[in-house]
Amino acid sequence: MNAQTTSTSADAGAGTTPAPAPSPAPVTVIGLGNMGSALAAALRDRGHPTTVWNRSPEKAKPLADRGAHVASTPEEAVAASGLVLACVLDYDALHTVLDPLAEAGGLAGKSLVNLTSGSPEQADAMAAWADAHGAGYLDGGIMTTPPGVGNPEMMFLYSGSEDVLDAHRPVLAALGDPLYLGARPGLASLYDSALLGLMWATFTGWLHGTAMVTADGPSATEFTRVALRWLTGAVSGFMTTYAPQVDAGRYPGDDATVDVQIATIDHLVHAARARGVDDTLPGLLKSTMERAAAKGHGQDSYASVIEVLRNPVAR
Ligand SMILES: NC(=O)c1ccc[n+]([C@@H]2O[C@H](COP(=O)([O-])OP(=O)(O)OC[C@H]3O[C@@H](n4cnc5c(N)ncnc54)[C@H](OP(=O)(O)O)[C@@H]3O)[C@@H](O)[C@H]2O)c1
Numbered sequence: 001m002n003a004q005t006t007s008t009s010a011d012a013g014a015g016t017t018p019a020p021a022p023s024p025a026p027v028t029v030i031g032l033g034n035m036g037s038a039l040a041a042a043l044r045d046r047g048h049p050t051t052v053w054n055r056s057p058e059k060a061k062p063l064a065d066r067g068a069h070v071a072s073t074p075e076e077a078v079a080a081s082g083l084v085l086a087c088v089l090d091y092d093a094l095h096t097v098l099d100p101l102a103e104a105g106g107l108a109g110k111s112l113v114n115l116t117s118g119s120p121e122q123a124d125a126m127a128a129w130a131d132a133h134g135a136g137y138l139d140g141g142i143m144t145t146p147p148g149v150g151n152p153e154m155m156f157l158y159s160g161s162e163d164v165l166d167a168h169r170p171v172l173a174a175l176g177d178p179l180y181l182g183a184r185p186g187l188a189s190l191y192d193s194a195l196l197g198l199m200w201a202t203f204t205g206w207l208h209g210t211a212m213v214t215a216d217g218p219s220a221t222e223f224t225r226v227a228l229r230w231l232t233g234a235v236s237g238f239m240t241t242y243a244p245q246v247d248a249g250r251y252p253g254d255d256a257t258v259d260v261q262i263a264t265i266d267h268l269v270h271a272a273r274a275r276g277v278d279d280t281l282p283g284l285l286k287s288t289m290e291r292a293a294a295k296g297h298g299q300d301s302y303a304s305v306i307e308v309l310r311n312p313v314a315r
Pocket of ligand 1: 094
């Protein structure tokens, strides 16, 4: 029983009747790959009447076993619910599925929440396309893998129509924590790509360090315990300090200067080479710092490297 349905003796004494909990809203899920199946399963588990469609119909069987209605065409699937979640491979696939029914007026009055990955520009174009076909459009970025769907700690990034998010928030909150970024439809994709870039850079730096440390004996697990303390304690604090510097365009080098970090990264290059570990990554980092120094930021903080990243042609 949730908070909305709980009655107390005080309620009873006052003669009030608690409002009935709203019924879970119907929702349609288009695309039942790994991610679409996880989305539909999370919605069924929370009691939402769920209609599903997938190009390869056999993937709908586990959802049918959970009580989902399996539509035989995209048209039937979209007609079943006011809210349509789409999660297919890419935008070409999305248009292949939706174009015919949209041309026939099937999207009019619907809320389309697109969880298919793409570029910010593709999301912007998709929003205009949806608008031309009479649908509200919210673009989404799923910041987890299928096992994380339904975990309220996991971020689902959204941008585009805030009205669509507000109207369907309880459904979308069943998938994860909905984080609205703004009205420009491409924002969720932009953040998604930026955050994945951060993840890949972090993974690669961690694996590079792991390759060096394990060459001398300690296990990856031992190194990772220390690496995580470094990341979540110190490094995240440095980022919090540097973000306002980037916003202000001023990078006081009162903690550690770029020149000092250039000297320090030579130790990393040396340690990698001495252990036969690839030195491409530290070489790239060093050359980026050197470009910042060459632009006059040697005595500035590391945040000044943004000046090189923002102006790559000015090498
Ligand atoms: N998996 C993740 O961890 C994750 C995380 C965040 C975001 N995403 C995004 O979620 C989307 C789906 O990923 P996924 O992992 O579910 O991929 P997947 O398992 O490969 O599923 C791809 C889905 O797209 C459908 N599809 C592909 N081409 C199609 C076409 N031409 N016409 C109709 N349907 C087509 C597939 O249908 P069939 O079953 O018939 O092939 C399937 O339903 C991608 O944009 C991905 O980037 C995934």
